[in-house]
Amino acid sequence: MKFTRQADAQWKGNGKDGKGFITTGSKVLEHTPYSYNTRFEDGMKGTNPEELIGAAHAGCFAMQLSVLLNAANFTVTALNVSASVNFEDGTITKIILNLEGNVPDIDAEEFQQIAHEAKTVCPISKVLHTEIELKILLKNT
Structure with a gap:
């Protein structure tokens, strides 16, 4: 494609x-x-490059993870991803992806393994040359 x-x-x-x-x-x-x-400065109406990168990264990662989970025969109930983009002295130094997932019938170890693979192969992760940290919470009911 x-x-x-x-x-x-x-x-x-x-x-x-x-x-x-x-x-x-x-x-x-x-x-x-x-x-x-x-x-x-906080509190101003409008956007900025860092939040746009965060939105792109969170969206790309969630979609990539869903594809990988489906390929492993799991059906996603919900994936919620937030991205915190850290900016320091003119450089994006780190992005923290906070993942909360609800994926029935998957154990935490396999969920983490697939999530880390998604972080690695996500096109936005690949284009960013910064540390990307992934925090995961699996919430199965």
């Missing part, structure tokens, strides 16, 4: 006082604001 996805960013003004807008090819984000304030 081969495809290309598109996203566009517009920026006006200098780094600290300027502002911009992000639009994705799907238009899910359309003219979404981002700025120095949305990136480095």
Whole structure:
């Protein structure tokens, strides 16, 4: 499978006082604001590159894990993934993926093994050159 996805960013003004807008090819984000304030100060309405990377990574990982679990003959009830993107001195230093899963009939050891494989083969994990930590909670009822 081969495809290309598109996203566009517009920026006006200098780094600290300027502002911009992000639009994705799907238009899910359309003219979404981002700025120095949305990136480095809390409480501002808008997005930032780090949360977009976190969203992409969490979504990609969850989908990859679901595919691998299905290939191992497990059916996912729910996978909830959050990504914490740590930024320090101009560098993304670490991403922590917090995984909570509900997958009937799987034991914790096999779930962890498949989750770690998903972390390794996830396309977004592969493109990021930072430490990626995975925290796992299996919640079977």
